[in-house]
Amino acid sequence: MAVTFPKHLKPIEPQGASLLQQERANATFKSSELMEYIYGKEYLETRDRILHILQNDPILGDKSHRYYNGRDFRFKKSLAAAKRLAELNREHKWTDEEFGIAEFLFDEPSAFRLHRSMFMPTILNQGTEEQKKLYLEPAMRYEIIGCYAQTELGHGSNVRGLETTATYHPETQTFVFNSPTLTSSKWWIGGLGVAANHAIVMARLISNGKDHGPHPFIVQIRNLENHQPLEGITVGDIGPKFGFNTVDNGFILFDHVHVPHIALLARYSSINKITGEYVTPPNSKLAYGTMVFVRANIVLESRYVLARAATVAVRYSAIRSQGSDAANPKKLTAADGSVKTVETPVLDYTMQQYRLFPIIAQAYACHFTGQEMHRMYYENQEKMAQGDFSYLADLHASSSGLKSLTTTLAVSAIEDCRRACGGHGYSLFSGLGQFYQDYLPKATWEGDNYLLTQQTARYLLKTMRSVRAGKINDKNATFSSQYISEYLSNPQARCPFTSVQDLSNPEALLSAFKFRAAFLVEKAVYAIDVEQTTWNDMLVEIYRISRAHCQLLMVSNFVKAVFNDSAMATSDIGKALQRVAILFCLSTLEQEAADFLTSGYLSPDQALMIKQHTIAVLKSIRPDVVALVDAFGFPDYLLNSALGEKEGDVYEKMTAMAEKEPLNQSTVADGYEDYIRPLIHSGKSAWKIDQKGVARL
Amino acid sequence: MAVTFPKHLKPIEPQGASLLQQERANATFKSSELMEYIYGKEYLETRDRILHILQNDPILGDKSHRYYNGRDFRFKKSLAAAKRLAELNREHKWTDEEFGIAEFLFDEPSAFRLHRSMFMPTILNQGTEEQKKLYLEPAMRYEIIGCYAQTELGHGSNVRGLETTATYHPETQTFVFNSPTLTSSKWWIGGLGVAANHAIVMARLISNGKDHGPHPFIVQIRNLENHQPLEGITVGDIGPKFGFNTVDNGFILFDHVHVPHIALLARYSSINKITGEYVTPPNSKLAYGTMVFVRANIVLESRYVLARAATVAVRYSAIRSQGSDAANPKKLTAADGSVKTVETPVLDYTMQQYRLFPIIAQAYACHFTGQEMHRMYYENQEKMAQGDFSYLADLHASSSGLKSLTTTLAVSAIEDCRRACGGHGYSLFSGLGQFYQDYLPKATWEGDNYLLTQQTARYLLKTMRSVRAGKINDKNATFSSQYISEYLSNPQARCPFTSVQDLSNPEALLSAFKFRAAFLVEKAVYAIDVEQTTWNDMLVEIYRISRAHCQLLMVSNFVKAVFNDSAMATSDIGKALQRVAILFCLSTLEQEAADFLTSGYLSPDQALMIKQHTIAVLKSIRPDVVALVDAFGFPDYLLNSALGEKEGDVYEKMTAMAEKEPLNQSTVADGYEDYIRPLIHSGKSAWKIDQKGVARL
Ligand SMILES: Cc1cc2nc3c(=O)[nH]c(=O)nc-3n(C[C@H](O)[C@H](O)[C@H](O)COP(=O)(O)OP(=O)(O)OC[C@H]3O[C@@H](n4cnc5c(N)ncnc54)[C@H](O)[C@@H]3O)c2cc1C
Numbered sequence A, B: 001m002a003v004t005f006p007k008h009l010k011p012i013e014p015q016g017a018s019l020l021q022q023e024r025a026n027a028t029f030k031s032s033e034l035m036e037y038i039y040g041k042e043y044l045e046t047r048d049r050i051l052h053i054l055q056n057d058p059i060l061g062d063k064s065h066r067y068y069n070g071r072d073f074r075f076k077k078s079l080a081a082a083k084r085l086a087e088l089n090r091e092h093k094w095t096d097e098e099f100g101i102a103e104f105l106f107d108e109p110s111a112f113r114l115h116r117s118m119f120m121p122t123i124l125n126q127g128t129e130e131q132k133k134l135y136l137e138p139a140m141r142y143e144i145i146g147c148y149a150q151t152e153l154g155h156g157s158n159v160r161g162l163e164t165t166a167t168y169h170p171e172t173q174t175f176v177f178n179s180p181t182l183t184s185s186k187w188w189i190g191g192l193g194v195a196a197n198h199a200i201v202m203a204r205l206i207s208n209g210k211d212h213g214p215h216p217f218i219v220q221i222r223n224l225e226n227h228q229p230l231e232g233i234t235v236g237d238i239g240p241k242f243g244f245n246t247v248d249n250g251f252i253l254f255d256h257v258h259v260p261h262i263a264l265l266a267r268y269s270s271i272n273k274i275t276g277e278y279v280t281p282p283n284s285k286l287a288y289g290t291m292v293f294v295r296a297n298i299v300l301e302s303r304y305v306l307a308r309a310a311t312v313a314v315r316y317s318a319i320r321s322q323g324s325d326a327a328n329p330k331k332l333t334a335a336d337g338s339v340k341t342v343e344t345p346v347l348d349y350t351m352q353q354y355r356l357f358p359i360i361a362q363a364y365a366c367h368f369t370g371q372e373m374h375r376m377y378y379e380n381q382e383k384m385a386q387g388d389f390s391y392l393a394d395l396h397a398s399s400s401g402l403k404s405l406t407t408t409l410a411v412s413a414i415e416d417c418r419r420a421c422g423g424h425g426y427s428l429f430s431g432l433g434q435f436y437q438d439y440l441p442k443a444t445w446e447g448d449n450y451l452l453t454q455q456t457a458r459y460l461l462k463t464m465r466s467v468r469a470g471k472i473n474d475k476n477a478t479f480s481s482q483y484i485s486e487y488l489s490n491p492q493a494r495c496p497f498t499s500v501q502d503l504s505n506p507e508a509l510l511s512a513f514k515f516r517a518a519f520l521v522e523k524a525v526y527a528i529d530v531e532q533t534t535w536n537d538m539l540v541e542i543y544r545i546s547r548a549h550c551q552l553l554m555v556s557n558f559v560k561a562v563f564n565d566s567a568m569a570t571s572d573i574g575k576a577l578q579r580v581a582i583l584f585c586l587s588t589l590e591q592e593a594a595d596f597l598t599s600g601y602l603s604p605d606q607a608l609m610i611k612q613h614t615i616a617v618l619k620s621i622r623p624d625v626v627a628l629v630d631a632f633g634f635p636d637y638l639l640n641s642a643l644g645e646k647e648g649d650v651y652e653k654m655t656a657m658a659e660k661e662p663l664n665q666s667t668v669a670d671g672y673e674d675y676i677r678p679l680i681h682s683g684k685s686a687w688k689i690d691q692k693g694v695a696r697l
């Protein structure tokens, strides 16, 4: 007999649904309006259409198995879902954007994920027309399934250290792939463990005795008839991971495998089929453009991650009532007009606000910065098409640092939100646990979050030197060179804040962020150029510089969007977002106060004032917080969370989900006979037990 | 056919084992000496003895299944292991300490864990002699298995809000247990879901119409013959969690269940059997003593957590070679004397040092503070036995904050170390993933880490007021009142650091920590007493105060142990630990620099100097770091980590573990026929495939 909860029991009053209703009634704006502002009507319609398809699909509609099962079960379920998504894609002729929405809503990485996100784009960007025809078209129809095999067991971030070789043999017109060591095994490759039959393999191209370093090849790896590995290939799954277990990250080793000449992706560099001569790539900066695009998407994605985590924690905190704020106990007025004191929703405790509200602010900050990066990406593409590369370096540097900063923020946000849910946050039913596990690698891949900051800082140091050398003019000035120039024109500037009113002045806040970033850059240039400090000894400072620069970008974009647009500035949503922007500035400033203080820009008294005023700003957005997360409009289907769903039936959902736990499918769980009964029955002789099994020991 | 790695392949040179050997040779002290200093000879012998038993046990010796399986499998394996541990315990007549060592080494929470850690101690501390005889003795023999059921679905940290009632009926001389709402279901109770047949239940004691609030009862919940729930009881498992899935955290609901009078644990409060009269508890402060003890143990445990995470990340970073430090490339001298440039072990990058070395320092800091707390616990017990309660409040307040601080540090450390291992950190084979998942709840239970700080700060504010009011004298002075007095005697004091030499002066560093803590306390007293700020509006500051106080304690205990003991100070280990202590002070100071700067104590120039000098201090301990983690002597059996084992065969271990992945047990994984073949074969007509399955698309 399965365990079930008595159905007549209700949660303690007040009910979650009514608490959320009150929250929504108290907001200063309509969340539906903000939602439309964020996404646009058209996107929302598309999303709803796709949501409807998924929710009603026999295979994709039900996510209820996700929290209970081990890898084997979940992997197979996920494979079935990936196939179904591919079919729906063909059936509905989805655009890339629509397919992306479906993947987002389904919210489970699959064995086919890298096929679309890395395999196909790499062929598109680096293949010749012939290669595109040959590989891309069947790939789009899922007739071949690919993956992207760059990382090896021994080398990830240092791509130049890769060991796999592809040696060209003009006699056979083939490349011979070989894995000389154990560490040369490709490793971590999503889709490779089980699903893929083709791979983009990064291997050292060797021809006529010369090693030209890593190049991309497209290699068939499994038999298309029966899926067995081709001769000379050892391929498999790398085993269980912290998350991402619905993906078959795999390894592959080559033992002198011959691959035809066409395998080398030859848009940029190629090998003469007859002579084996290497044709050098034209130095293409265009590839950097693509990277900016990918990273702009990561920033926009991190906005969703932040907002989703906040949605769960904020809604739950509005319901979760625990203890009482003695100075300001929560009162509820009943239908009959009587007033009752109830426990305080934890959302009313300033500590909880301090932990959660800045995350909401970060979500909006990422929204505006992601949008701005997209805009600049297109602007830059146009410029580059006209041969103007003046934006590229700045954009690329900023995008590196922003990938690092926003994914770092997003990862912490999920965990901070989970912890803010107390014990129940630790239940998988919170919807935050697996979410964290699956998102986490974003901090490591597509550029390790520490390493990436070196690119950002390197560019900023160079910019400082150029500004100093007078090499910056109206034509090549960028946001970075401008704030650095401003700083250099007055490095003794001091923060003008004298009263809390000043703390609501976005321009003054922006100036502070500019000063701090430029100050750090200047000190680093001095350390390197004058004090001869090595790059390695500067790495910690370099990380800080990148963070300072990117926080500045986020402040700048946020302020521009909600203060400098006059229609916006006078609307209800605009006013609410202005408060959020101020919170973003102040909470970031407070958290990084050491930098501001150390530069001498901020005085101790000003820092104290900011610390105190931040609490007041938290309160100013308190009435809006549920509406602010509602505005992201995440469907319950996505959240899959007992704590965070829209209606607030937290406790009913927790118990309903617990009923599905496999251990509860009988009142005495498997294992009792073998492992419990023998232990406790060794003392049986001493018991007196009545007919009902009740003991008198 | 299963997938296997070609056995002739070796990792790229240099091999991990040789790199670790070099590291060990470079250390300034013998790690075995430091190990003995940390643990004492006797403890190490005991540990080795127990380790030997476990490693050679047919059930406990093999941990290889842990990373591959889902909850159902792991839960049953864990139950079997728990039974086996119980048997070994009986067989070897282990002391509590020995059993604790066995649990530590086996390193997997089980369904029986709360039986020993909460059920038995609660009876011991709160039961009468009769109750101890009745329940404790069979519990020690595992003839009854218990759990500790306090938390409910609706209430955790606010114990006063618990809803379960136990109403006394003098007619039947029974308490009637009832769960009036869904939220009154007990929830999160370790051991309850499957294993326990008894529970300590915290329920509102109601007698003669009066509600006396939550009291502990001991209640039988499952039939001792067949393990079925007793009448009126609904009991089961709460479902999957982020970690801790080898434990059956459970729920229980009572529908008017009669329980005999003896059930109320009656050492402190009781009910007259005949009249139902409530006998008020003597106000016992003794219970606080126990809490101090529990928390001292948590601090000592967090030392192991920090050290274990660091062991994995430091050893792996000494092996993982990636890229090159251009200014200082790594050279290796071969046996034949030839010198070769190789890649740089990531441990040589200052950013990696900055991320990892402070964690080592924290581990040692927790070691000394945990020891000091133990010492003070015993001193205080003696004093209390003599009726002297003057230490208790201080000790209790500090222990609350230290639980919060050290577990917060330990949780972040595991994740920081995992991330520092790059991609491989994300593999469960790193040994850090499950470790993190299982340790994580420590931040939430035994007092939520945010809530606990209120107790610490409340005491410190009170102390400040007492000092001001002249109520502190030689007899009742404590560490806290002393540093607060010092501060009040000169609140305008300024930090005397003028050169980097000053930064190695432990007393000067200690003074800085004292000033900062006292400054925060003073400001808070002013805000509350003068500005009438509410407690709720102070919560963020209160958190900071507790942190500042506890960091001060850790600095103070560390400095005392390694600078003020003259034998220590001149030995090799002593000198090494002094560098570690300085790193602890500086890295903490740097991280919290905003506080120090805001108080005006530290100047911007001093802060800059500290920031720069911290990098130099990292370098000063670089030669010792492998020895510093070796000194904790964690056996590979405990670590269960491909990256962190003692010999350094990282890549061989990674591949050996991957071979065990269930998906690799055949070269074509299950799921191909159903979900991959139909997709790709839809385009088959267009392929040309040779006999070997190689396609020409
Ligand atoms: C879930 C997951 C999926 C993946 N999928 C794919 C895939 O499909 N295809 C693919 O090719 N790869 C994939 N990867 C691999 C991923 O791209 C790499 O793990 C990532 O690039 C990090 O490299 P690494 O593991 O070598 O880290 P390492 O470089 O070994 O980093 C270890 C540590 O050293 C530090 N470090 C390294 N170099 C330096 C330096 N020069 N200076 C200072 N510090 C340094 C790092 O910051 C880090 O702390 C995946 C990884 C994961 C976790």
Ligand SMILES: Cc1cc2nc3c(=O)[nH]c(=O)nc-3n(C[C@H](O)[C@H](O)[C@H](O)COP(=O)(O)OP(=O)(O)OC[C@H]3O[C@@H](n4cnc5c(N)ncnc54)[C@H](O)[C@@H]3O)c2cc1C
Pocket (backbone or CB within 6 Å): A320, A322, A323, A324, A346, A349, A351, A352, A419, A420, A421, A422, A423, A424, A426, B114, B148, B149, B150, B151, B154, B155, B156, B157, B158, B187, B188, B189, B190, B244, B249, B441, B444, B445, B446, B447, B448, B450, B451
């Ligand atoms: C793995 C695990 C095992 C457990 N095992 C047991 C067990 O065996 N027996 C048992 O009885 N319990 C057990 N627990 C329950 C545990 O003790 C509680 O989860 C814990 O006490 C936190 O309480 P809560 O969940 O009610 O959090 P909540 O109090 O609901 O906390 C939610 C949030 O509100 C904040 N908050 C709450 N009150 C206030 C306030 N007054 N002021 C400011 N902020 C506030 C918290 O800081 C937190 O951020 C277990 C929990 C876990 C996760």
